Amino acid sequence: MTFAPLQNDTFLRACLGQATDHTPVWLMRQAGRYLPEYCATRARAGSFMGLATNVDFATEVTLQPLARYPLDAAILFSDILTVPDAMGLGLSFQQGEGPKFERVVRDEAAVNQLAVPDMNRLRYVFDAVTSIRKALAGRVPLIGFSGSPWTLACYMVEGGGSSDYRHVKTLMYARPDLMHRVLAVNADSVAHYLNAQIDAGAQAVMVFDSWGGVLADGAFQAFSLAYTARVLGQLKRTGVDGAVVPRIVFTKGGGLWLHDMQALACDVLGLDWTMDLGRARRVLERPGTTNSIAGDAHSTSASAASDLEHPKPTALQGNIDPNVLFAPPEAIRAEVRRVLERFGPPHADAATRGVGHVFNLGHGISQFTPPEHVAHLVDEVHADSRRLRAAG
Amino acid sequence: MTFAPLQNDTFLRACLGQATDHTPVWLMRQAGRYLPEYCATRARAGSFMGLATNVDFATEVTLQPLARYPLDAAILFSDILTVPDAMGLGLSFQQGEGPKFERVVRDEAAVNQLAVPDMNRLRYVFDAVTSIRKALAGRVPLIGFSGSPWTLACYMVEGGGSSDYRHVKTLMYARPDLMHRVLAVNADSVAHYLNAQIDAGAQAVMVFDSWGGVLADGAFQAFSLAYTARVLGQLKRTGVDGAVVPRIVFTKGGGLWLHDMQALACDVLGLDWTMDLGRARRVLERPGTTNSIAGDAHSTSASAASDLEHPKPTALQGNIDPNVLFAPPEAIRAEVRRVLERFGPPHADAATRGVGHVFNLGHGISQFTPPEHVAHLVDEVHADSRRLRAAG
Numbered sequence: 129m130t131f132a133p134l135q136n137d138t139f140l141r142a143c144l145g146q147a148t149d150h151t152p153v154w155l156m157r158q159a160g161r162y163l164p165e166y167c168a169t170r171a172r173a174g175s176f177m178g179l180a181t182n183v184d185f186a187t188e189v190t191l192q193p194l195a196r197y198p199l200d201a202a203i204l205f206s207d208i209l210t211v212p213d214a215m216g217l218g219l220s221f222q223q224g225e226g227p228k229f230e231r232v233v234r235d236e237a238a239v240n241q242l243a244v245p246d247m248n249r250l251r252y253v254f255d256a257v258t259s260i261r262k263a264l265a266g267r268v269p270l271i272g273f274s275g276s277p278w279t280l281a282c283y284m285v286e287g288g289g290s291s292d293y294r295h296v297k298t299l300m301y302a303r304p305d306l307m308h309r310v311l312a313v314n315a316d317s318v319a320h321y322l323n324a325q326i327d328a329g330a331q332a333v334m335v336f337d338s339w340g341g342v343l344a345d346g347a348f349q350a351f352s353l354a355y356t357a358r359v360l361g362q363l364k365r366t367g368v369d370g371a372v373v374p375r376i377v378f379t380k381g382g383g384l385w386l387h388d389m390q391a392l393a394c395d396v397l398g399l400d401w402t403m404d405l406g407r408a409r410r411v412l413e414r415p416g417t418t419n420s421i422a423g424d425a426h427s428t429s430a431s432a433a434s435d436l437e438h439p440k441p442t443a444l445q446g447n448i449d450p451n452v453l454f455a456p457p458e459a460i461r462a463e464v465r466r467v468l469e470r471f472g473p474p475h476a477d478a479a480t481r482g483v484g485h486v487f488n489l490g491h492g493i494s495q496f497t498p499p500e501h502v503a504h505l506v507d508e509v510h511a512d513s514r515r516l517r518a519a520g
Numbered sequence: 521m522t523f524a525p526l527q528n529d530t531f532l533r534a535c536l537g538q539a540t541d542h543t544p545v546w547l548m549r550q551a552g553r554y555l556p557e558y559c560a561t562r563a564r565a566g567s568f569m570g571l572a573t574n575v576d577f578a579t580e581v582t583l584q585p586l587a588r589y590p591l592d593a594a595i596l597f598s599d600i601l602t603v604p605d606a607m608g609l610g611l612s613f614q615q616g617e618g619p620k621f622e623r624v625v626r627d628e629a630a631v632n633q634l635a636v637p638d639m640n641r642l643r644y645v646f647d648a649v650t651s652i653r654k655a656l657a658g659r660v661p662l663i664g665f666s667g668s669p670w671t672l673a674c675y676m677v678e679g680g681g682s683s684d685y686r687h688v689k690t691l692m693y694a695r696p697d698l699m700h701r702v703l704a705v706n707a708d709s710v711a712h713y714l715n716a717q718i719d720a721g722a723q724a725v726m727v728f729d730s731w732g733g734v735l736a737d738g739a740f741q742a743f744s745l746a747y748t749a750r751v752l753g754q755l756k757r758t759g760v761d762g763a764v765v766p767r768i769v770f771t772k773g774g775g776l777w778l779h780d781m782q783a784l785a786c787d788v789l790g791l792d793w794t795m796d797l798g799r800a801r802r803v804l805e806r807p808g809t810t811n812s813i814a815g816d817a818h819s820t821s822a823s824a825a826s827d828l829e830h831p832k833p834t835a836l837q838g839n840i841d842p843n844v845l846f847a848p849p850e851a852i853r854a855e856v857r858r859v860l861e862r863f864g865p866p867h868a869d870a871a872t873r874g875v876g877h878v879f880n881l882g883h884g885i886s887q888f889t890p891p892e893h894v895a896h897l898v899d900e901v902h903a904d905s906r907r908l909r910a911a912g
Contacts, residue, residue: 292886297843301851344793344841344882346858383776384794401736402776449736451689459693466738490736494684 129258129368131329132266139201140269143332143374143395145442145481151468151513152200153506154271156378157492158193159205163499165192176221180206186256187263194267196499197506201268201332204260204325206253208275208336211317212284214245225288232287234295239306244317247324254328261329271376272330274321276337277314277355284310293342300351307351315355319362326364326373334376334398335359341381341400349388352379360393365437372436376445380491386411395439399446400490405471408444412483443484444471448505450489453497457504464508473520474513487513521650521760523721524658531593532661534876535724535766535787537834539867543860543877543905544592545898546663548770549884550585551597555891557584568613572598578648579655586660588891589898593660593724593878596652596717598645600667600728603709604676606637617680624679626687631698636709639716646720653721663768664722666713668729669706669747676702685734692743699743707747711754718756718765726768726790727751733773733792741780744771752785757829764828768837772883778803782833790837792882797863800836804875835876836863840897842881845889849896856900865912866905879905 134140139152160166169189173179180186190205209227213219218230233239247254261270275283283289285296300307322333340352356377367373378398382389386408389397399408452463467487475482487509493502526532531544552558561581565571572578582597601619605611610622625631639646653662667675675681677688692699714725732744748769759765770790774781778800781789791800844855859879867874879901885894 292843294843294846294886294888297841298846301841301844301847301855341794344839345796346862347841348794381773381794402733402740402773404737449689449693449739451684451686452693454686454690455693463693470738494686496686 129329131261131369132264134266134269134331136200136268139486140331140371140374142484142486143376143443144372144436145395145475145484147475147478147482148484149514149517150510151474151485151487153487153509154199154201154203155193155489155493155502155505156203158199158203159189160493161495162493162497162502163192163196176207177219180210181252183252183255183259186252187259190256190260191263193502194264197503198510199268199506201271202260202264203271203334204253204257204273204330206256206273208273208279208338209283210250210253211245211274211314211321212280214249215242215284215313215317216245217284227283228288229283232295233281233284233310234299236303236306239309242310242313244313244320247320250321250324253321254324257325257328257330261331269331270329271332271334272322272325272328273334273336274318274325274359276335276340276352276377276379277311277318277359278343278352279337279339280314280318281307281310282339282342284314293339300347311351311355312358315358316362318359322359323362323364326367329368330373331367331371332374332376333363334378335394337377337379337382340379345384348382348385353385353388353392357392360439365439374443375439376486378445383408390441392441393439394441396443396445396484396486397441398488399444401447401449402490403447405444405447405467405485409471409483412441412444442481443486445486445488447488447490450491450494450497453493453501453505457501460501460504461508461512464505465512468509468512468516474517476517476520521721523653523761524656526658526661526723528592528660531878532723532763532766534878535768535835536764536828537787537867537873537876539870539874540876541906541909542902543866543879545879545901546591546593546595547585547881547885547894547897548595550591550595551581552885553887554885554889554894555584555588568599569611572602573644575644575647575651578644579651582648582652583655585894586656589895590902591660591898593663594652594656595663595726596645596649596665596722598648598665600665600671600730601675602642602645603637603666603706603713604672606641607634607676607705607709608637609676619675620680621675624687625673625676625702626691628695628698631701634702634705636705636712639712642713642716645713646716649717649720649722653723661723662721663724663726664714664717664720665726665728666710666717666751668727668732668744668769668771669703669710669751670735670744671729671731672706672710673699673702674731674734676706685731692739703743703747704750707750708754710751714751715754715756718759721760722765723759723763724766724768725755726770727786729769729771729774732771737776740774740777745777745780745784749784752831757831766835767831768878770837775800784833785831786833787831788835788837788876788878789833790880791839793839793841794882795839797836797839797859797877801863801875804833804836834873835878837878837880839880839882842883842886842889845885845893845897847893849893852893852896853900853904856897857904860901860904860908866909868909868912 383403767786775795
C-alpha cells in the first residue's frame with residue numbers, strides 16, 4: 129500500500145515532542161451529531177452501526193469536519209465497542225439511548241467463552257481506515273483508536289452505559305480472577321485490533337480509557353493501567369510507510385494518576401479539563417519521580433532517536449471543557465488562550481525533544497454545540513499558538 | 521436547650537485530629553433505600569419530601585441505621601436541595617427520577633429574583649435536628665449538612681440532575697457575572713442554614729460539594745471553592761452546648777485540588793475513592809505547600825488550642841468505593857483493611873493534634889446494597905483500627 133505524502137505533520141511532530149510552527153488541534157468526536165451534514169449521512173445509513181460498518185459512509189463522515197475547519201488530524205469514524213461486538217456480544221444502538229449488548233459477561237461461564245475475535249470480523253474497520261487515508265490524500269494524518277481493556281469491560285459487564293458501574297465493580301471486587309481474565313482477553317484483542325489499523329494505514333493510535341477514572345486508587349493501576357500497558361507492549365512502532373506511529377492514551381478523570389501513567393510506553397497522555405496542563409507538563413519534564421507500576425522503565429538519558437523506538441510520554445493532549453463551546457466567540461477564544469497559557473511556552477528547539485502539546489477537548493464534543501463556534505476555537509488555537517511562538 | 525451528655529465522642533475527636541481508641545465510621549446516605557425499614561417509613565410518608573419535611577419521620581429514619589450498626593455518628597435525614605426549594609424554585613421528586621425544580625435559573629431576570637430565603641421556611645429542618653438530637657440521647661453526635669453553593673447552583677440552573685452540566689456551565693462561561701451572583705446568594709443562604717442547624721443542636725456540619733469535580737481546573741477554584749470558603753467564613757465555631765462544631769467539606773472528584781482545599785477553614789476534608797489516603801495525609805502533614813486561594817491563611821506554628829478556634833484541615837474522611845459492599849464479606853473486610861492501611865498508623869498521642877481519620881464511603885451508599893454487608897464493613901473498621909492501635 130502506498131499513500132500520498134503527508135502535507136501537514138504538525139500533529140505527528142507534537143505527539144513526538146518535536147517543535148512545531150503552531151499547536152495542532154483536533155477534537156474528540158469531531159465527526160458527530162453537532163454537524164448537520166453528519167446527521168444527514170446518518171439518516172441515509174439508517175442506524176449508527178449502519179454508518180460505522182459502511183466504508184463509504186465512514187469515509188464521508190470522517191472527512192466532514194475537515195471540510196469545515198482546518199483541523200490538524202482526522203480520526204477514524206467508528207465506535208469503541210466494535211471489539212466486544214466482534215466477540216459475539218451483539219452490539220446495538222437504540223435511538224437516544226446509547227449502546228446496548230445483547231449478552232452480558234457477569235459469570236464464569238460467560239467469561240470462559242471470551243476469546244480474541246477473528247480480526248476478519250472487524251474487516252469493515254480496517255477497510256474504512258484505508259479508504260479514509262486515501263480520501264485524505266495526505267492532507268492531515270489519520271488516527272486509529274480503540275477503547276481500553278477496562279473501558280470495554282465496563283460495557284461488556286454492564287451491558288451498556290452505567291451511572292454507578294455496579295455490575296463491573298461487583299465482578300471486580302467479588303471475583304478479581306474473572307475480571308483479570310476478561311481484561312487479558314480484551315488487551316490482546318485491542319492490540320491485534322490497533323495493529324491491524326496501523327497495517328491498514330493509521331498514522332497514530334489512541335486508547336480511550338473513558339471509564340478508568342471511576343476506579344478506586346489501587347484498582348485503577350491493577351485493572352485499567354496494567355492492561356493498557358499490556359496493549360502498548362504489543363503495538364507496532366511504525367506504520368505502512370515506515371513512519372513512527374505515535375500512541376495516545378486518554379484516561380478521563382485520570383489526572384491524579386499522571387505519575388503512574390508516566391510509565392506507560394506511549395507518546396501522548398490525554399487529559400480532561402480537571403487537570404492543569406502546566407502542572408501535568410512539569411510531571412513529564414521531571415522523569416524518574418514516578419512509581420513505575422506499568423510498562424517498561426525508560427532511561428532518562430536515552431537519546432531522542434532511542435525515545436522514538438522506546439516511547440515514553442513526551443506530549444500532552446487536551447484539555448478544554450467542551451461546554452466552553454456554548455459560550456460566545458470571545459469567551460471561547462479567551463478560554464483557548466488560557467489553556468495555551470497554562471501549558472506554557474511552546475517547545476522551540478527543533479533539534480531536541482521537549483514536551484509537545486496537542487490541543488483538544490477534555491472529552492467528546494457535545495451534540496448541542498453550535499458548529500460555527502468550533503471555527504473560533506480552531507482559529508484561536510492556531511493564531512494564538514503562532515503568536516506565542518513569535519513572542520518567544 | 522440542653523441535651524443528654526455525649527457518650528461516644530470518637531467521631532468529633534477524629535474530626536479535630538485528636539487521638540481515638542478506634543477509627544470512627546459513618547456512611548454517607550446511611551439512612552436510605554437499602555434499608556427495608558426506611559422504605560416502609562417512606563411508603564407511610566407518601567413521598568420523599570413528605571418524609572423529609574415531617575419531624576417524626578425524619579427522626580425515625582435518621583435513627584434506623586444506628587439500630588442496626590454501631591455507627592459513630594448520625595446524620596440529619598434531609599436533602600441537599602431544601603435551600604433552593606425555600607428560595608421558591610419548587611422542588612419535587614418523581615419516583616425513580618431524582619429531584620426536579622419547577623423553575624430554573626438561567627437568565628438575568630431569574631438570577632435577580634434570588635435572595636437568601638427566610639429561614640422560617642426551613643423550620644422543619646431545624647425542628648428535625650432538635651428532635652433527632654433528643655432521640656439520640658447522647659449516643660453519638662449528630663451531623664448537619666448542606667449542599668455547597670456550586671452544587672446547589674448546578675441543580676438550580678439545570679433544573680434537576682445532569683450528565684453534562686451544559687446549562688450551568690453555559691451560564692458560567694457566557695455570563696460569569698450572573699453565576700457569581702447566584703453563588704454569592706447561595707453561599708450566604710448556606711451559611712445561615714448551617715448556623716441555624718448548629719443552633720438547633722447539630723454537633724458537626726458537612727458541606728457536600730457533590731459536583732465540584734465536574735469543573736475545569738481554575739473554574740473549580742473560582743466558582744466552587746471560593747464560595748465554600750465564603751460559607752465557612754460565616755459559620756459559628758461552637759454549638760448550643762459550647763463544644764466546637766467540626767466542619768467537613770466533601771468534594772467528589774476533588775483529589776487533584778487537595779492543595780487548594782487545604783486552605784479552607786474547615787476541620788475535615790472528605791475524599792472519594794480515587795485518592796490514596798496516605799498521599800492525602802502527607803499533603804495535610806506538610807502545611808505551607810499550598811497555593812492559598814481560599815479561606816484564611818493559617819500559621820503552621822499555631823497551638824492546638826488556637827487551631828480549634830481557627831480551623832484548618834486536620835482530618836480526612838473516606839474513602840472506600842460503595843461498590844465494595846457488593847462483594848462477599850471477606851472481600852469487604854480486606855478492602856476495609858486496605859483503606860486503613862493506606863491511611864497509615866493512627867495518631868496515638870492524645871496531647872497533640874495529628875491527622876485524624878473518619879472512615880466513610882467515597883460517595884453515598886447504593887440503594888442495592890445488602891444491609892447485612894454493611895455490618896461487616898462497620899465491624900472491620902472498628903476491629904482492625906483497634907488492632908492497629910494495639911500493634912502500634
